[in-house]
Amino acid sequence: MILDKHNPKELINNSTYSKELKAIATKVFNDERISFEEGVLLYKEAELGFLGTLANYVREKKNGNYVYFNHNFHVEPTNVCVYSCSFCSYSRLIKNRDQGWELSIEQIMDIIKKYDDKAVTEVHITGGVVPKQDLAFYTDLFREIKKHRPDLHIKALTPVEFHYIFKKAKLSYEDGLKLMTEAGLDSLPGGGAEIFDEAIRDKIAGGKCSTDEWLSIHEIWHNMGKYSNATMLYGHIETFEHRIDHMDRLRKLQDKTNGFNAFIPLKFRNKENEMSHVPEVSVIEDLRNYAISRIYLDNFPHIKAYWAMIGRNTAQLSLNFGTDDLDGTIDDTTKIYSMAGSEEQNPKLTTQELVDLIKTVGRTPVERDTLYNVVKEFAS
Ligand code: V47
Numbered sequence: 576m577i578l579d580k581h582n583p584k585e586l587i588n589n590s591t592y593s594k595e596l597k598a599i600a601t602k603v604f605n606d607e608r609i610s611f612e613e614g615v616l617l618y619k620e621a622e623l624g625f626l627g628t629l630a631n632y633v634r635e636k637k638n639g640n641y642v643y644f645n646h647n648f649h650v651e652p653t654n655v656c657v658y659s660c661s662f663c664s665y666s667r668l669i670k671n672r673d674q675g676w677e678l679s680i681e682q683i684m685d686i687i688k689k690y691d692d693k694a695v696t697e698v699h700i701t702g703g704v705v706p707k708q709d710l711a712f713y714t715d716l717f718r719e720i721k722k723h724r725p726d727l728h729i730k731a732l733t734p735v736e737f738h739y740i741f742k743k744a745k746l747s748y749e750d751g752l753k754l755m756t757e758a759g760l761d762s763l764p765g766g767g768a769e770i771f772d773e774a775i776r777d778k779i780a781g782g783k784c785s786t787d788e789w790l791s792i793h794e795i796w797h798n799m800g801k802y803s804n805a806t807m808l809y810g811h812i813e814t815f816e817h818r819i820d821h822m823d824r825l826r827k828l829q830d831k832t833n834g835f836n837a838f839i840p841l842k843f844r845n846k847e848n849e850m851s852h853v854p855e856v857s858v859i860e861d862l863r864n865y866a867i868s869r870i871y872l873d874n875f876p877h878i879k880a881y882w883a884m885i886g887r888n889t890a891q892l893s894l895n896f897g898t899d900d901l902d903g904t905i906d907d908t909t910k911i912y913s914m915a916g917s918e919e920q921n922p923k924l925t926t927q928e929l930v931d932l933i934k935t936v937g938r939t940p941v942e943r944d945t946l947y948n949v950v951k952e953f954a955s
């Protein structure tokens with residue numbers, strides 16, 4: 576059945592939906608929070624049209640017709656890693672380090688300097704974990720970047736890297752994060768979250784920071800008055816209950832700190848990794864997942880469709896299923912997703928391409944900075 580876009584409450588009078596689904600719709604339209612069990616029910620029973628209508632309602636209430644993007648680029652200091660997550664197509668084990676790259680501070684500064692005459696606002700720095708890239712390496716790097724370009728927002732490292740680096744330096748998370756901030760770190764990206772259920776996490780990402788450690792580092796960071804994102808790796812061996820459990824732990828932390836800006840679902844891509852036998856989920860499932868995350872995470876301001884991972888076409892479609900952010904221009908500076916099999920083998924979009932992509936679905940493009948301050952609104 577085609578629903579009237581302007582009257583989403585039709586869902587409640589529609590006889591094709593069960594009374595349980597209608598009860599969820601009523602809650603959402605009354606701005607009430609849905610429960611864990613209701614979240615799982617949405618995954619198990621709700622079809623895409625129903626989810627899209629609810630998610631779009633929440634999305635437009637929070638962000639109107641706006642779709643955000645930024646001018647950014649990535650630096651991946653190394654693809655060598657002491658860990659061996661089974662979903663990772665990108666890293667090379669430390670014993671095979673001759674097959675990978677490990678950049679020096681000078682080499683990274685050469686990349687940063689390439690953007691001297693470009694209007695980028697953010698550098699996103701993350702990669703593998705190696706002993707050499709330690710506390711001194713990153714604090715020196717952040718100082719160098721800020722000395723060269725004080726206006727560039729440094730969004731860098733995840734609890735996976737922090738946990739390893741601070742343990743090696745015999746520092747508490749609080750003291751370590753304070754030193755990183757003093758050196759120039761501005762925000763944390765959402766990586767390393769994978770899936771919080773301990774048993775699944777152990778199977779696919781054993782050995783790296785635990786769920787509690789991931790959440791604790793973000794909590795400490797938020798308590799320092801800073802902001803971060805959160806991801807969820809979905810579509811592998813997890814169940815729907817595990818996805819809601821993941822979002823539930825984030826929703827609880829956000830209730831305490833209000834420090835998360837965006838939630839970023841990351842679709843498991845299966846090219847050339849130890850989980851290549853696990854099939855990828857469908858685009859319909861991607862859209863359902865975006866929609867349910869928009870409905871469940873009622874205290875997250877933004878849901879990001881990371882186009883370099885999901886592909887620009889699905890990212891564009893998702894703008895009617897709860898998402899309001901597309902990440903940025905990227906400029907072909909990340910390899911994590913192309914190596915894992917994304918349709919975007921050289922991720923790079925110009926401002927005009929992003930603006931056109933957003934306008935095609937009738938939304939209003941807004942260039943933002945990392946903290947969602949408006950840089951420029953593009954009239955629709
Ligand atoms: O933590 C690695 C994921 C993440 C695969 O905060 C994979 O703005 C799918 O966190 N299939 C790193 N996913 C990327 C990340 C990120 C990206 C864009 C924006 C932001 C932000 C954060 O990439 C890892 C892991 O979950 N990943 N391999 C794979 N085969």
Ligand code: SF4
Pocket residue numbers: 656657658659660663665666702703704735780783
């Ligand atoms: Fe290392 Fe990150 Fe890859 Fe895991 S996902 S092996 S921590 S680079």
